[in-house]
Amino acid sequence: MTNDRNIHILSNARIVLADAIIENGWLAISGEGIAEIGEGCPPERGEDVDGDLVMPGLVELHTDHLEAHYVPRPKVYWNPLAAVVSYDGQLATCGITTVLDSLRVWREDTDDEVDGEAMKLANAIATAREAGLLRADHYLHLRCEVPMPGVVNEATSLFVRPEVRLASLMDHTPGQRQFRDEEKLRTYYRGKNAGMTEADLDNMFATRIAYQKQYGDNNHRALVKLAHEQATPLASHDDTTLDHVEQAISDGVSIAEFPTTLEAAGALHEAGVRVMMGAPNLVRGRSHSGNIATADLAKADKLDILSSDYVPSSLLAAALTMPKFVAEIDLPKAIRTVTKTPAEAVGFTDRGEILAGKRADLIRVHVAHDVPAVRSVWRAGRRVA
Template sequence: MRQALTNARVVLPERVLEKATVLVEDECILAVEPERLGTASASVVDLEGRWLLPGIVDLHSDYVETLSEPRPGALFPRRFAAVQWDRICAMCGITTAYDSLLFATGEFGVRSVSGMKDLVEALETLKPLALVDHRLHLRYEVTDRASFEIVRELMAQDRVDLLSFNDHTPGQGQYPTFESYLNYCAGKYRMTEEQVRRKVLEKQEARADAPERMRALRELANACGIPIASHDDDSPRQVAGHAAQGVTIVEFPVTLEAAREARARGLKTMVGAPNLIRGGSTSGALRAIDALQAGVVDALCSDYLPSGMLASVFLLPRLSGCPLHEAANLVTLNPARMAGMTDRGAIRPGLRADLMAVEMCGEEPVVAATWVRGRQAFATRELTRLGTADEWALIGTEEGA
């Protein structure tokens, strides 16, 4: 089936085309600004001046965990959470979602071995009916001995698409002090100070043999072709250590120095879209806008706010003056390439027809429609269909007469 998405402001990796047409055939983009012959017999959709962007590639979102436990102790069926997450992705223009699940036994609510295994199964069960492409970003808490074997098993079974090493031990990374860690655990998970102190002691003791577990997972990841990310690097020294562990992506660098070290070593960096929108990190770490203006950011991720990805694309040009197409690359082309995907992330002939039409509500962008592999997965309203290109041309001729 051919579709001609016309009268659109098409966002390419290097520029924006005004009043342009994108021709889609079956699952792929066939042409951008095609010749008249190429659109013959295509079903024409008039986007009426809306923006047309590639679908978002989100390498880190733990929102499905939130849907599983929206309040402390309020656990919902994992399949229920998976289905809601899939629909939210389509509504937000996220066409490739790296479902980020943290294996950290007994640490944060739903984040347990059994809870995460159930979520993995639920997300895999969903795939035949899913609106978007779901992939597994397995976040391994390096101090968690209990989940090591199941993590290794999932990787060996080719069920993991991105592995990241996480260390939430207080005194470094996201939690520079015990108090900051205590406040988070007490505020979000209602843990007592005694429970938190016990958990911290366990984590500190388990750090001794964490490098050995990381080495084993790194070797398996390399053998399976799984890219590896680090999390919350707070210093050049920590970045160097992670680079030695095979890391190629540094997500949420805590300091500008860490981000600069990552770029100097040829690693890719990723910061959170919510950080950009709020104007800062919830933990007082590096501001996304500062990292972006310093030129040390390769991609944005939604982290805990899936709707933040598209909003960031249109906010960043207002904050920094960067062209819209460069802002769009941060959530489309760049993350796709960072994860090793060359079949998506841009509006180019031959790539997957993962697309989103966007309209404006004042300064806020709103997804009007989402296509995944050329199939419409979401729409806020019926788009104007003009029949086939041949019929549309005939109408135009008659009106001109």
């Protein structure tokens, strides 16, 4: 290795490769990429990381946490650009270097003001990117609520954006999928919108059921067609039965988000569809809505990808915890669920693993009392946190 001032060396590191760990290793960053990896002492003095873990930057495919920054309280709108910058900073300090921001592509007459704001938030993300305000690499995930009357028109205007990397087909109609038990959905809305009465819920549920009957099938076909025309990967959502699995396979989905039963998850996995589950589910030990536990799918070897969903810090915590839940899963395999596999699922071939020639998206992680702390973050070779 030449004495190049543009080379930055990390030494005395536990380096997590895609299929192994270098217990005492070093790596060299040159420009935007990983130049070299080695074991023992580096050929030149480097930054001593004191035995901390060095692993690929995390790749997040589904987080709707931006909404909490944009509407931090009911009926309180934050400046959308400021919300994006705040949210981005939280992601980066949690070790996430590539993120698909999940935006709701639908509008509904409820107290939830985040609905119908996908274009505004997409524009704010683009503005932040162009202004150099972002630490992580941001793309878009369009969450399409299939039965909603205006979803196809709104999706059509968004699908053409080059930053769109994933679209999910969702149906939260009462009595279906995640909410086959309508009382669970009522409990969810009672907690989320405390001002809703039982009569309000009755009206909402009746409207949603009517929308599903009137628009569901046609919207589903139109959204699948849009995704295929734009070569955008598709995700199914909350698959519960084998009929849902057959529909997902027919639609050509590449990812199954949060299947609710072992039967559905197993059939999807066997069909080559990558199964994605919530990291908060694994950290908490159960689903917040009573569905299949992430740990159970991991034990059955039916889990491919983790998503932080609504708690950004859960992504790293869950991956580091997984080997404790499942003896057959070692640390490299667990870390692949938040790095290499999600990257490949949406077409990123330049990141997601520590390998010479790959992009230097890296994180340094210190663990104490079973809690990880991200000490440093590099994106494309530049330290961003």
